[in-house]
Amino acid sequence: QKEVEQNSxxxxxxxxxxxxxxxxxxxxxxxxxxxxxxxxxKSPELIMSIYSNGDKEDGRFTAQLNKASQYVSLLIRxxxxxxxxxxxxxxxxxxxxxxxxxxxxxxSVLP
Amino acid sequence: xxxxxxxxxxxxxxxxxxxxIQCQVDSQVTMMFWYRQQPGQSLTLIATANQGSEAxxxxxxxxxxxxxxxxxxxxxxxxxxxxxxxxxxxxxxxxLLGDxxxxxxxxxxxxxTVL
Numbered sequence: 079q080k081e082v083e084q085n086s087x088x089x090x091x092x093x094x095x096x097x098x099x100x101x102x103x104x105x106x107x108x109x110x111x112x113x114x115x116x117x118x119x120k121s122p123e124l125i126m127s128i129y130s131n132g133d134k135e136d137g138r139f140t141a142q143l144n145k146a147s148q149y150v151s152l153l154i155r156x157x158x159x160x161x162x163x164x165x166x167x168x169x170x171x172x173x174x175x176x177x178x179x180x181x182x183x184x185x186s187v188l189p
Numbered sequence: 190x191x192x193x194x195x196x197x198x199x200x201x202x203x204x205x206x207x208x209x210i211q212c213q214v215d216s217q218v219t220m221m222f223w224y225r226q227q228p229g230q231s232l233t234l235i236a237t238a239n240q241g242s243e244a245x246x247x248x249x250x251x252x253x254x255x256x257x258x259x260x261x262x263x264x265x266x267x268x269x270x271x272x273x274x275x276x277x278x279x280x281x282x283x284x285l286l287g288d289x290x291x292x293x294x295x296x297x298x299x300x301x302t303v304l
Contacts, residue, residue, distance in 0.1 A: 121295040
């Protein structure tokens, strides 16, 4: 069974710190990887996508992908209380035929 | 990016009745999805809806309980039939969009309460 795993948290970090969110996946053939943010009572919104090994930066967010280790992470620099949400990792497996979400990690940024 | 809308945004229904949720995308898409999410829980995929074919249901979900229509490339409906309080949840539709049509974008969700 195709799986995406994340630490359930909650992960608590002080304001201004770096939050590190991790995700592993089971399918070596996966080609595209995504991070979503979901505020309580709202639907998931896309933060970043990443396709190649290495880092991809967008503002305070950096996604990191290591296909050999089947590992993808999201770093949030200068964390703000408004970053407090659940972060979902998603992997498009089976060459686009199977989009699998992880269970999500709840992040709390403390003022 | 495309806009995905859902109707209704919320509803309170009586046990034994049915509710149809509509999902509209402002561009043509091949694949649409329906999810259920209990408060504080992760997303649970109900079914994948491709235009022109029968929906594909995940384990634990059946067509008689959750019939889905996909009449064209911009619209889908999910019906929750013969509802019980256990069906109280948020129902989300999504679609594969983006330059590579490999990214899921979500509608705002429908909050359903069954009394």
